[in-house]
Amino acid sequence: MVDLLLTLPRFAIIIILAIVFNLFSQALLFLLHKYSYRGIFKGQNSDVFISSLNIVFSLIIAFVFIGVWQSHSNVTNVVLKESELMVDINTNINGYAEDQKKLAVPAFRDYVEEVVYKEYDSIHLKNKQDINAIHKLNKFNNIVLAYEPTTNGQLALHQEILKLVSEYKNIRRERCNYNEPLIANILWDILIFITFLYIFLLCLSHIEKLSVHSFLVFIFTCSISTIFALLILYDRPFSGPQAIDYSFLKEAFINNIK
DSSP states (O other): OHHHHTTSOHHHHHHHHHHHHHHHHHHHHHHHHHTTOTTTTTTSOOHHHHHHHHHHHHHHHHHHHHHHHHHHHHHHHHHHHHHHHHHHHHHHHTTSOHHHHHHHHHHHHHHHHHIIIIIHHHHHHHSSOOHHHHHHHHHHHHHHHHOOOOSHHHHHHHHHHHHHHHHHHHHHHHHHHTTSOSSOHHHHHHHHHHHHHHHHHHHHSOOSOHHHHHHHHHHHHHHHHHHHHHHHHHHOTTSSTTOOOOHHHHHHIIIIIO
């Protein structure tokens, strides 16, 4: 269901969720009014309880949203760092002796091309890594590890390349960790459950006119459905209309590596 929503524009996702939330809440409100459950808490000094639930609900939503938004923002920095390391590695391996350069440079460019033109699209569409990219990275890594420097200058350059490759592997691993949804299924269950409780409590509140009650429920459900839409949009950094823009990776490949 989420995958289907992420194929739609942002505005469409917001509208669809608002409709779903309001159909449920208005139907619940109608049933509670029909069977005279409206105002069940009237005169029971329930203000403290309602205020407490409001605070708990707001804190949970804020905690989850801020965490997801920050994680989504971090992905851009990770992708940018990956691009910079690719350029640095390419620059340094071009300083190898000619015999080693003939092996290392084509292998690394082959790997980068796989990442830029295939793996990122695979992530965007399927939320998984490209196995060919992993094989090509291992091939390049083996070429670097097999090199035996013969001069101090070559040794210093080789150590710098080993350092950059190690940093790149770490940043690649970090980027791959963002392939999966940022919000765990159990957290979605908690959010949906507590939202249901809050809507149910709002429908039980004492408001004389059904039209006024219905309007207030409508305002609340539209607000909460917008928050859920934002969570869905930011939950998967490489999918949907809020997907990370990695076009600068292609520019770096064309201008500095290819």
